[in-house]
Amino acid sequence: MDYNALADLLFPGLDEEAAIAKIEADYPPRSLPEGAKVTRMAPSPTGFMHLGNLFGAIADERLAHQSGGVFYLRIEDTDQKREVPGAVETILKVFSDYELPFDEGATADGDNGAYGPYRQRQREGIYRAYAKRLVRQGKAYPCFCTEEELAAIREKQAAEKANFGYYGSWAVHRDTPLSEVESRVAAGEPFVLRFRSEGDPGRRTKFTDLVRGTMELPENDQDVVLLKSDGIPTYHFAHVVDDHLMGTTHVVRGEEWLATLPIHIQLFGAMGWKMPKYVHTAQLMKLENGNKRKLSKRKDPELALDFYQRQGYCVAAVKEYLMTLLNSNFEDWRLANPDAPLDKFPFNTKKMGVSGALFDIEKLGDVSKNVISRMSAAEVADRLTAWAREYDPDFCALLERDPAYTEAILSIGRGGKKPRKDIAVWSGAKEYLSFFFDELFTCDGAYPENVSAADAKRILDEYAAIYDPADDSGVWFDRIKALAERLGYAANMKDYKQNPSAYRGSVADVSMVLRVAVTGRQNSPDMYEIMRLLGRERVLRRLGSAAENLN
Structure with missing residues (x-):
């Protein structure tokens, strides 16, 4: 075969060496x-x-x-x-x-x-120049197979139980005479450009992956397509050319690409170029019925990144959780450096896992709670409002009506060694904060079982008469304790535990009645801070409404 003539026939008018020198x-x-x-x-x-x-x-x-x-x-x-x-x-x-x-x-x-x-x-011009060089070197050739002909080859391989693909004796256009190529090109027949592999899958080649270490891989024997019939390259050819020219030193990609690695090793060798280092990451897996399976676009909405935006997962939390999957020592580092920014973590490919990384959305929620708990109230308010602006405009309007009020709400229980961790996703913040806004407030909580309706009404009525928003937290709680004692409830939990039958209940029961009336739920942040923020008028209105509902 006259490869010089073949190269000029397939790429007429292209001086590839001059083009490559310029490239x-x-x-x-x-x-x-x-x-x-x-x-x-x-x-x-x-x-x-x-x-x-x-x-x-x-x-x-x-x-x-x-x-x-x-x-x-x-x-x-x-x-x-x-x-x-x-x-x-x-x-x-x-x-x-x-x-x-x-x-x-x-x-x-x-x-x-x-x-x-x-x-x-x-x-396209860059790939064509390098493709022509490969043809001139006898490392690539045109293939005129139609889809029907390729399907027929595959059927025959199946019948003979041969490996599938275009290789060896199955590569029917590998040694097509130049005269036939000339006549086909002249007739306008479409063709793809294939790599002429000299590999033998019976031979092994050593390769070092930065995650998996030294591996032995079978050589590639497939004559893969380099340029499609429209002149556009396949991934195999394009990424080799581009990574060389753009100076890529490390290629990070999923382990599903390991099967094609022998092709890429061969192409870099044929081009005479140094390979970048490869980092094949473990696949993201999900536990289902006790078994691991790969996350699926069809089955798992959490695979799509827009899922996390719609749900309102904090960006920092998603990144932090993924880092726990990427590096096995990240969680220990985070415990030792609770306030350090993520980019201070010394990422290391040697700490990456080889087997499938198990993605657990519940653990992501826990990580998100921790991340948000470390934020300032101002930062939480900014991020929550930005999310609501796009995904819940009505809630956004409430948050933006009085930004100082919103920030004060989010300040409750924030900071200190044990900050509250009530918010995991921005979409869940509306329910958590609802009782701070009259438009969202509903009373769904139940009063303690040991407190009768009559007692609950007395607690609400009498507390309304003594409530003073000017009290500090100590005086505020002293008033509740005094009310509890007056109504036959233990003002001291220790006394109640020692002799529960002597009391109608404890100060905790009285506090719970007030909590349910004011917040509509049994679990909420610090009640003193909540009442202080709601203000006298709203607190008294809610106490009165709750008492009226008990009539």
Whole structure:
């Protein structure tokens, strides 16, 4: 085969060596500190951003930024059939919302950075130049198989119980004579460009993954497609070219890509380029009926990232929880550094798990409660209001009616060694805060079983007569204790426990009657602070309404 003639036939008018010289000059090695890592997020613009994208991106961002390197965004849009309008904007918004800043890459209206274009469909000329070089070297060839012919090959392989694929004797156009290629091209027959693999799956090649360590993988023998019939590259070819030119040092991707790794090892070797280091993350799993299974787009709404935005999971909490799955030592670090920002954690690929990472949404809720409990009232108010503005405008209007009041509500029980942990998601805050707003207040709580309706009414009536919002917390509680004693309830819990039959109940029962009347529930933050915030008029109105309902 005259490979020079074949190359010029398939790519007429293209001086690939001159083009490649210019390309390499346009993509010089990056000037970065020793040890700096260059990572990339490279999603397809399908409109669906999932938890796995964020899982890998957190690792990408940490590896790059804690080493003084570069984290960039590349859009892998080679499959036009799957592309969704506005998908790039969706990708950018997700990573902006999750506070993962790109140093360079695709933007909503172009590119930011010196190593673009960062959209693969805009890089067609680059791929063609390198593809022609491979043809000239005898490492790639045209394949004219139709879909029907490929299906027939697959049927025959199934009948013969042979491995599926386009390889060896099944690669029917691998050695097509130049004269036949010329006539087919002249007739306008479409073709794809395939890689001429010299691999043998009976041979093994060693490879070191930064998560899994040293592995032995079978060589690839498949003649994979490099360029599709429209001249656009496949993922296999495009990512090899782009990672070389853009100076990617570390590729973080899911373990499902391990099966294709022998192809990529082979392509980097054929191109004569140094491979980046690979970090294959464990798949996100879910426990169902005692068994682990992979999170599913069809079955699990929590796989989609917009689920967390709609529910109002705090961004910091989602990232913090995913870090517990990414690095086995993160939780110990967090216990030792409860107030440290996430970017102070020394992320390490050696601490990443090999087996499936079990995603537990209940644990995420617990992490979220902890994260929110460490925030200031002002920060909680800002984030809650921002969420409500988009997802619950009526609630937002209440929060924004008196911002100082909202912040004061959220200050109750905040700070100190044991802050309250009542809010896990912003969507749950409305119910938690409802009794602070007359528009949302309902009385659903039950009075203590040992307090009769007549006693409850007396407690409410008599407390209304003695309530004074000017009291400090000590005097406030002394009044409740005195009322309890006057009505036959133990003012001291110790006395009640020693001789419960001597009393109608305890001061705790009296307090609970007041709590239910004022908040509508049995569980709430500090009652003194609640009454102080509600103000005399509202407290008395609720006490009176509750007493009237007992008539």
